[in-house]
Amino acid sequence: xxxxxxxxxxxxxxxxxxxxxxxxxxxxxxxxxxxxxxxxxxxxxxxxxxxxxxxxxxxxxxxxxxxxxxxxxxxxxxxxxxxxxxxxxxxxxxxxxxxxxxxxxxxxxxxxxxxxxxxxxxxxxxxxxxxxxxxxxxxxxxxxxxxxxxxxxxxxxxxxxxxxxxxxxxxxxxxxxxxxxxxxxxxxxxxxxxxxxxxxxxxxxxx
DNA sequence: ACGCCGATTCTC
DNA sequence: AGAATCGGCGTC
Numbered sequence: 249x250x251x252x253x254x255x256x257x258x259x260x261x262x263x264x265x266x267x268x269x270x271x272x273x274x275x276x277x278x279x280x281x282x283x284x285x286x287x288x289x290x291x292x293x294x295x296x297x298x299x300x301x302x303x304x305x306x307x308x309x310x311x312x313x314x315x316x317x318x319x320x321x322x323x324x325x326x327x328x329x330x331x332x333x334x335x336x337x338x339x340x341x342x343x344x345x346x347x348x349x350x351x352x353x354x355x356x357x358x359x360x361x362x363x364x365x366x367x368x369x370x371x372x373x374x375x376x377x378x379x380x381x382x383x384x385x386x387x388x389x390x391x392x393x394x395x396x397x398x399x400x401x402x403x404x405x406x407x408x409x410x411x412x413x414x415x416x417x418x419x420x421x422x423x424x425x426x427x428x429x430x431x432x433x434x435x436x437x438x439x440x441x442x443x444x445x446x447x448x449x450x451x452x453x454x455x
Numbered sequence: 456a457c458g459c460c461g462a463t464t465c466t467c
Numbered sequence: 468a469g470a471a472t473c474g475g476c477g478t479c
Contacts, residue, residue, distance in 0.1 A: 331472030333463050381463055424462050
């Protein structure tokens, strides 16, 4: 049932960020809005290891923006990026560690018409939820959803799907990150059209 | 108070 | 390669 809690999933999310990231691959995320329901199956994510991770928003400690990450696992941390985009993270790990997993891409498995209405008529099927900001736009999620519970009775529901075969999980450097750019904590599923093409940050140190 | 730059995306 | 466009965070 959508919206019902999954204690086992919550336990898995309370693990270290890179393990939680792999858990999230293949999970479904549903948003029930006034104008309809959209569900995506997550195909690409990135792990951020809280205050210990120079690439994390939590690196310099707790602020009003990142406060949700310092709470328990299973909540959504939404931040505003480049003055125009919203990106969403699932808070993971033990409380106060401030780890999170950025949701980078997904396959729209329900509410395709609504997702296309939000994204634009010309957007190809596979690209509806490709890219972290596009994924949130397709779901109809923005800053108002910051801090919402993903495993409770709210409008957002995270659930386990058919687990991805381990041999389809790929791993590589994170995208758009200038610090700790070589930490291979971007995870994605191979052979998924919704996975964005890899682009290293222009600001990442070259070696 | 000021300025820089970003876990982006789309276009040229 | 560059623009759009806002706020967070470091610095003066």
